[in-house]
Amino acid sequence: MDLIEQHRRSLDLWRQTVESVGPDAWDGPTPCSEWNVRDLVNHVVGEDRWTGPLMEGRTIADVGDALDGDLLGFDPKASALQAADEAESVVAERLPADPVVHLSYGDEKAAEYVAQLVADHLIHSWDLAAAVGWDRELDPGLVDEVARWWADREHLYRSGGMVADRPDVPADSPQDRLLVAGGRDPSWSAG
Numbered sequence: 001m002d003l004i005e006q007h008r009r010s011l012d013l014w015r016q017t018v019e020s021v022g023p024d025a026w027d028g029p030t031p032c033s034e035w036n037v038r039d040l041v042n043h044v045v046g047e048d049r050w051t052g053p054l055m056e057g058r059t060i061a062d063v064g065d066a067l068d069g070d071l072l073g074f075d076p077k078a079s080a081l082q083a084a085d086e087a088e089s090v091v092a093e094r095l096p097a098d099p100v101v102h103l104s105y106g107d108e109k110a111a112e113y114v115a116q117l118v119a120d121h122l123i124h125s126w127d128l129a130a131a132v133g134w135d136r137e138l139d140p141g142l143v144d145e146v147a148r149w150w151a152d153r154e155h156l157y158r159s160g161g162m163v164a165d166r167p168d169v170p171a172d173s174p175q176d177r178l179l180v181a182g183g184r185d186p187s188w189s190a191g
Contacts, residue, residue, distance in 0.1 A: 098110050
């Protein structure tokens with residue numbers, strides 16, 4: 001599956017999961033202990049809002065603090081869906097040229113950046129689904145693609161403090177193995 005298709009499918013899963021959030025769920029806990037549901041969705045919206053400027057060659061300094069803080073406003077679902085749509089469009093348009101993107105750790109090829117976005121959307125879709133009681137089943141094709149990509153990078157993300165340690169829990173399926181590699185307990189429950 002090509003990277004544009006992976007990105008589109010990860011966004012489709014994210015959008016479906018965001019649509020499942022009930023009006024009283026926004027303050028609820030998530031598997032990301034430092035975030036409630038609103039914080040988690042705001043994080044992914046931030047990723048989606050950064051996609052355009054970065055894919056267009058802008059730097060973090062160029063954007064400044066324009067994408068800091070609450071990006072959800074009064075209609076979190078609409079904000080999340082609009083940001084996902086914008087990210088999907090810019091990736092489909094710009095990825096074929098594989099431009100350089102200017103990330104916090106340095107310059108990177110766009111393909112690597114988009115692979116990071118696919119992983120972020122996939123894992124955070126699971127986080128959100130687990131938090132709001134939605135279907136936790138991830139796209140098996142995306143799980144396989146992200147697991148292959150992640151295998152060579154897990155140690156970098158973990159040593160950089162970007163993911164939690166692997167929990168010591170059973171991981172019997174490809175999805176569960178990916179979640180554990182990403183620092184998640186597949187049996188997590190909001191309580």
